[in-house]
Amino acid sequence: MANLQMTGLTKRFAATAAVYDFSLDVRDGELMCLLGPSGCGKTTTLRMIGGFITPDGGDILIDGRSVLQLPPERRPTAMVFQRFNLWPHMTVADNIAFGLRLRRLPGDVIAKKVTDVLALVGLPDAARKRPHQLSGGEQQRIAVGRALVLEPKILLLDEPFSNLDARLRVRMREELQTLQRQVGITTVFVTHDQEEALTLADRIAVMNKGVLEQVATPDDLYRNPRRLFVADFIGTMNLVPFRFAAAAGTLLRDGMRVAVSGRWPDGAEVTMAVRPEDIVPAEGAAGFPVRVLRIVNLGHYRDVMVEGAGIGHLKLFTGGHLQAADQVLRVRVRRALLYAEGADVVELKEPEIIAT
Amino acid sequence: MTGGSVFWFLSVGAFRRGLAILFLVGLAVFILGPLLSLVLWAFAGQWFYPALLPQEFSLKWWTVVFGNRGVMESIKYSLMTAPTVTALSIIICLPAAYAFARFEFPGRRLLLLSFLSANSFPKIGLYISIATLFYRMNLMTTFWGVVLIQLVGTLLFMIWIPTGTFRGINRSLEEAARDVGASGLRTFLQITLPIAMPGLLVATLFAFLAAFDEAQGTLIVGSPNFITMPVMMYTLVLNYPQPVGAVFSILLTLPSLVLLLLAQRLLRQGYLAAGYAL
Amino acid sequence: MKSFGREGAAGILLVLPPLLLLALLILYPAAEAVLGTLRVERAGHVIYSLDRYRDMLQTVSLRRSVGFTLMVTVISAGATFLLAYPLALYLRFTRGWVSSALMALFIVPLFIPVVIASFAMVTFLENHGYVETLLHYVGIEGLPPLMFNAVGIVLTEVWASIPFATLVLLAGLQAIDDSLIDSARDVGAGPLRTFVSVILPLNTVATIISLSFLFIGILGSFTIPYLVGGNAPQMMSVVMTNYFTNYLRPEISVALAAISFVIAALAGAAYVMGVARRETA
Numbered sequence: 044m045a046n047l048q049m050t051g052l053t054k055r056f057a058a059t060a061a062v063y064d065f066s067l068d069v070r071d072g073e074l075m076c077l078l079g080p081s082g083c084g085k086t087t088t089l090r091m092i093g094g095f096i097t098p099d100g101g102d103i104l105i106d107g108r109s110v111l112q113l114p115p116e117r118r119p120t121a122m123v124f125q126r127f128n129l130w131p132h133m134t135v136a137d138n139i140a141f142g143l144r145l146r147r148l149p150g151d152v153i154a155k156k157v158t159d160v161l162a163l164v165g166l167p168d169a170a171r172k173r174p175h176q177l178s179g180g181e182q183q184r185i186a187v188g189r190a191l192v193l194e195p196k197i198l199l200l201d202e203p204f205s206n207l208d209a210r211l212r213v214r215m216r217e218e219l220q221t222l223q224r225q226v227g228i229t230t231v232f233v234t235h236d237q238e239e240a241l242t243l244a245d246r247i248a249v250m251n252k253g254v255l256e257q258v259a260t261p262d263d264l265y266r267n268p269r270r271l272f273v274a275d276f277i278g279t280m281n282l283v284p285f286r287f288a289a290a291a292g293t294l295l296r297d298g299m300r301v302a303v304s305g306r307w308p309d310g311a312e313v314t315m316a317v318r319p320e321d322i323v324p325a326e327g328a329a330g331f332p333v334r335v336l337r338i339v340n341l342g343h344y345r346d347v348m349v350e351g352a353g354i355g356h357l358k359l360f361t362g363g364h365l366q367a368a369d370q371v372l373r374v375r376v377r378r379a380l381l382y383a384e385g386a387d388v389v390e391l392k393e394p395e396i397i398a399t
Numbered sequence: 400m401t402g403g404s405v406f407w408f409l410s411v412g413a414f415r416r417g418l419a420i421l422f423l424v425g426l427a428v429f430i431l432g433p434l435l436s437l438v439l440w441a442f443a444g445q446w447f448y449p450a451l452l453p454q455e456f457s458l459k460w461w462t463v464v465f466g467n468r469g470v471m472e473s474i475k476y477s478l479m480t481a482p483t484v485t486a487l488s489i490i491i492c493l494p495a496a497y498a499f500a501r502f503e504f505p506g507r508r509l510l511l512l513s514f515l516s517a518n519s520f521p522k523i524g525l526y527i528s529i530a531t532l533f534y535r536m537n538l539m540t541t542f543w544g545v546v547l548i549q550l551v552g553t554l555l556f557m558i559w560i561p562t563g564t565f566r567g568i569n570r571s572l573e574e575a576a577r578d579v580g581a582s583g584l585r586t587f588l589q590i591t592l593p594i595a596m597p598g599l600l601v602a603t604l605f606a607f608l609a610a611f612d613e614a615q616g617t618l619i620v621g622s623p624n625f626i627t628m629p630v631m632m633y634t635l636v637l638n639y640p641q642p643v644g645a646v647f648s649i650l651l652t653l654p655s656l657v658l659l660l661l662a663q664r665l666l667r668q669g670y671l672a673a674g675y676a677l
Numbered sequence: 678m679k680s681f682g683r684e685g686a687a688g689i690l691l692v693l694p695p696l697l698l699l700a701l702l703i704l705y706p707a708a709e710a711v712l713g714t715l716r717v718e719r720a721g722h723v724i725y726s727l728d729r730y731r732d733m734l735q736t737v738s739l740r741r742s743v744g745f746t747l748m749v750t751v752i753s754a755g756a757t758f759l760l761a762y763p764l765a766l767y768l769r770f771t772r773g774w775v776s777s778a779l780m781a782l783f784i785v786p787l788f789i790p791v792v793i794a795s796f797a798m799v800t801f802l803e804n805h806g807y808v809e810t811l812l813h814y815v816g817i818e819g820l821p822p823l824m825f826n827a828v829g830i831v832l833t834e835v836w837a838s839i840p841f842a843t844l845v846l847l848a849g850l851q852a853i854d855d856s857l858i859d860s861a862r863d864v865g866a867g868p869l870r871t872f873v874s875v876i877l878p879l880n881t882v883a884t885i886i887s888l889s890f891l892f893i894g895i896l897g898s899f900t901i902p903y904l905v906g907g908n909a910p911q912m913m914s915v916v917m918t919n920y921f922t923n924y925l926r927p928e929i930s931v932a933l934a935a936i937s938f939v940i941a942a943l944a945g946a947a948y949v950m951g952v953a954r955r956e957t958a
Contacts, residue, residue: 095859115862122863124856132878141874142864186860193864419767419775423782426764430785430836433797436807440800448805449813491694502688510692512949517703519893519941523917524934527927528706551702554695612790615899632792636904641800648793655788662788663781 330375564598849883885951
């Protein structure tokens, strides 16, 4: 079990920086997710940890010692790739035993380890089978087993479930989480699926265009996204752009104004971000009016699209009462986050939103 | 792609770089050395051992070659037959290649194999039979006789490579076209063919070279009246001073070199190797 | 036996033109020629027997020719393969200027007609040829003859065969996904181990294809041994030609061709089995 430290990692391909000044600490036994859209540099970072790509700058330390000089075959890391993990010309048992045989372990020890790890991943009868006889999910499980059998310090996974169908993906996620907790191995998991990250991770590092945007626990990331990109990327978020009028101390847009105690330059573009669950029906004359456009009944809650003069389209989640479209009602915002270029995020509780 | 990483096959950095460069130099000498030697001979007025370069450079052998009527005629015949053969090969082989790639019919695999095996029977052994056949059909020492015999040599390339290429095209691309109403032929011409073009160009390249360089069959059918450049080459090599053969070699290689330059583009995009993915 | 159907009929129709050409110009003449070698006259009757072949193989010069051909073919194919594999590996796994240079270089022989390649080799390797000149320049003398013997044939065949072998092996290597190789490194396999345990087995089909095509091609090659070979022993293709044009004994010529074909067919069988293995994998 080990901790992993990345300091100032940089990698350039041609003229662009795929990863730029990336620093992250992964604690012992933690499951850290690298999350971001395609091209954000998460896979590049993972491959640098594994030793398949040499960084142009920065360092990688496992248990305080730099591993930068070590090639993949000598690093205490084990990787599970997105596909083509298992060697097709070998049986499952041989696939798992391959690394063990390289370490010259005695035959009976190897046999026992293979049996144990197959039991661990829930495929005790797969030993004599060939990869093509297994389903995609089973193959990935064997791949995880093959990685774990070598007792590496760090387990690396590169979107291992993205090639599987949706329901299988959910199941594999849960199994991986259970397994990881059981074995207690420090894990770095790359994904572009934020739902996957929110479910699996102890902490999530959100990346965008090669840069680390924010690293936090799933809850924290959801509740307190520190940058607009993260706010938009995680979960569903309503985004409404405003302009700050310093003299009046308000955010202004066509048909709407919000009183704020602000510290932005006059005329600055400020985006207000509101979670759908933070838009609730208002009592009496409070709040501002909206018209219901569409209701999607998702069983235990309703996903409602509304339109307000001056505020465009909003999504809100709500329990029971809204029945029909075209209904007009008043809503209020419980909590909003304000983002502006070059400034820290500002939290606004129960903002006073006035329709003009 | 293990992007950016160095060649990891040997452990020490400088050593492996040096080894690779050594291999490159060795291969370059082996492959380019004979060609360089040939080029020097083509311009050698006087060249005696052990001089590194000809004592005297001259173009006199070029005049000898261009002045030889037989030689000039062979050039003409080569330039007539090779393109004809290539065109015919495309016409009769591409539909067959498409059939091999897409249709299921009895004996498909056997037939595909027979094209391969046919080239393994030494042409000399077919001498008499082909000669007899062609006599009967009045094809001996004629243009069309030579075309036919050269055509046979191109079948292998024009069927195998396009078959592999067509097979590599995802069926759903064609099915989508049929789905919106295109006929089989239109789909083939407007969808399949353009996508298959790189592989087909590779095949055409090899077919052309096979036709252009064909010697044995043309020797049987063409001599003594209809001689192409490769057949002429035999005579020149065996009966004339070295520089003459060298000059003619350069002439004979020119079309290939032009095609080589064109092929470099295809090569860089990995199509040549893909064409060999059997 | 698959059912015919419209697709089947269309398939056969489209395949017919090249097939007919093949049958007319190769299959039929070959069959007729070989049958001719089996016809022996005995006591006024014509019967079919292998007498001619038996007599041939009892002739020392012909036996030596067959043996010589096999030896040269095996050595040439082997040498080409041993040169092409590392080259293909390097091209598959490395980028850089050396890689690009090699890529441009190994393709060159493909575009040189075999006649010219042979002739160029002659000027290069002959007595007082360019190699001897270069070595003399650096002070090395007394090289054994490299031309007009087996050595000359092998060197020229290797020269001409490198592009094809490398391309086939390279295509096979490119089909191996990077993560299969990265996985091996990840579990601790060094380069040699990865090559032996992962790359080599997964590239078996390309290996079989390249070796069998090399063998068949070199076995049947005529121009190179004709221009580059010595006077004795000679490759079968040259002997065949001599028996036809010089000695005017065409039936021996054809019989030799038949033997050559049978040997090639055996190599071809290896290819077929290699392909069959892939189709089931």
